[in-house]
Amino acid sequence: MIYTVTLNPAVDREMTVDTIAFDTVLRALEWRVDCGGKGFNVARMLKSLGTSSVALGFAAGKSGEMLNDKLQSLGIETEFVWVDGETRTNVSIVSAENGQYVKVNEPGPTINGADLAQLAQKIRDRVQAGDWWVLAGSLPPGVEPSYYTELITIIQSAGAKVFLDTSDEALRQNCSAKPLLVKPNDEEAHKLTGLPVNTPAEIVAVGMAISAMGPVSVIISLGKVGAVLVDKGKAWLATSPKIVAANPIGAGDSMVAGIVWGLSQGDSMQDALCKGIACGAATASQKGTSVGSREQVNDLLSQVQIREVK
Numbered sequence: 001m002i003y004t005v006t007l008n009p010a011v012d013r014e015m016t017v018d019t020i021a022f023d024t025v026l027r028a029l030e031w032r033v034d035c036g037g038k039g040f041n042v043a044r045m046l047k048s049l050g051t052s053s054v055a056l057g058f059a060a061g062k063s064g065e066m067l068n069d070k071l072q073s074l075g076i077e078t079e080f081v082w083v084d085g086e087t088r089t090n091v092s093i094v095s096a097e098n099g100q101y102v103k104v105n106e107p108g109p110t111i112n113g114a115d116l117a118q119l120a121q122k123i124r125d126r127v128q129a130g131d132w133w134v135l136a137g138s139l140p141p142g143v144e145p146s147y148y149t150e151l152i153t154i155i156q157s158a159g160a161k162v163f164l165d166t167s168d169e170a171l172r173q174n175c176s177a178k179p180l181l182v183k184p185n186d187e188e189a190h191k192l193t194g195l196p197v198n199t200p201a202e203i204v205a206v207g208m209a210i211s212a213m214g215p216v217s218v219i220i221s222l223g224k225v226g227a228v229l230v231d232k233g234k235a236w237l238a239t240s241p242k243i244v245a246a247n248p249i250g251a252g253d254s255m256v257a258g259i260v261w262g263l264s265q266g267d268s269m270q271d272a273l274c275k276g277i278a279c280g281a282a283t284a285s286q287k288g289t290s291v292g293s294r295e296q297v298n299d300l301l302s303q304v305q306i307r308e309v310k
């Protein structure tokens with residue numbers, strides 16, 4: 001079974017304006033509200049691929065209920081710890097003129113010690129050898145980076161595999177817990193290592209540096225360019241198919257879904273990465289944080305290319 005853990009889910013509200021400008025009132029031409037949060041996006045992409053998963057995490061208030069209803073209406077099993085306050089809303093303002101955007105993520109509700117213990121127990125109750133666990137997203141107030149370490153230890157000690165898709169301090173402190181995979185984008189990888197990320201050779205060097213911090217495999221996603229994989233001291237560059245881009249938000253989460261989908265079917269990391277690229281590209285061609293369809297993914301997969309970088 002595949003599980004996703006989202007400590008800080010989000011409602012994603014997107015407004016499209018003509019042009020982004022400051023010190024003036026912008027009028028939305030279009031607006032939409034999506035079920036977001038990194039792990040929940042992974043669960044939605046997996047569903048679109050025809051694969052079941054269980055979504056765990058913290059949820060709060062009316063927004064939390066809305067996310068729960070949405071996931072369940074898609075046929076995704078949920079198991080949340082309900083906390084005080086309100087699940088956050090993240091706002092994106094997108095320019096119709098050139099696709100540039102401004103995105104503001106709220107911090108989310110404060111989680112207390114009892115909530116943390118409850119979620120850890122739910123994970124202990126479910127985890128079994130051979131399962132795949134995606135731990136994804138930022139930490140809400142009250143949650144220290146070491147909480148991810150605790151969860152990774154629970155899951156790995158039971159013989160299950162962990163994908164960690166997070167950023168900043170939570171990523172820095174948990175590489176040493178040796179998750180099977182981390183997937184920063186180029187900006188996150190730069191923040192983590194302080195190294196430049198301007199050329200494929202630089203990205204490979206950054207991947208090697210992150211690999212030395214502990215994860216078994218490292219994938220650095222590069223938006224429309226594709227991604228670099230570093231695995232056991234070797235590196236591969238996978239190029240993304242050309243699409244008409246609509247909204248890149250959630251592409252990384254779809255990529256993670258495609259990778260876990262491939263690996264859970266017995267793919268090599270290279271083949272799984274190609275599936276991840278196709279899923280990321282499919283989602284980037286959708287408006288808002290809608291995910292790509294399986295048909296689209298199959299079509300794009302035939303255009304993904306991967307080669308070893310020596």
Ligand SMILES: Nc1ncnc2c1ncn2[C@@H]1O[C@H](COP(=O)(O)OP(=O)(O)O)[C@@H](O)[C@H]1O
Nearest residue numbers: 185221222223224226240245251252280281284
């Ligand atoms: N405009 C695009 N064209 C083609 N593929 C894309 C595009 N944007 C994203 N992707 C695909 O989705 C993957 C993840 O996107 P990226 O923006 O790097 O992740 P994140 O959302 O985590 O920042 C990329 O590696 C790429 O394969």
Ligand SMILES: O=P(O)(O)OC[C@H]1O[C@](O)(COP(=O)(O)O)[C@@H](O)[C@@H]1O
Nearest residue numbers: 036037038090137138249250252253
């Ligand atoms: O947990 P974080 O890092 O604040 O990110 C949450 C946001 O990331 C998203 O999951 C999109 O992530 P990606 O663009 O990295 O795939 C949004 O749905 C959500 O608003």
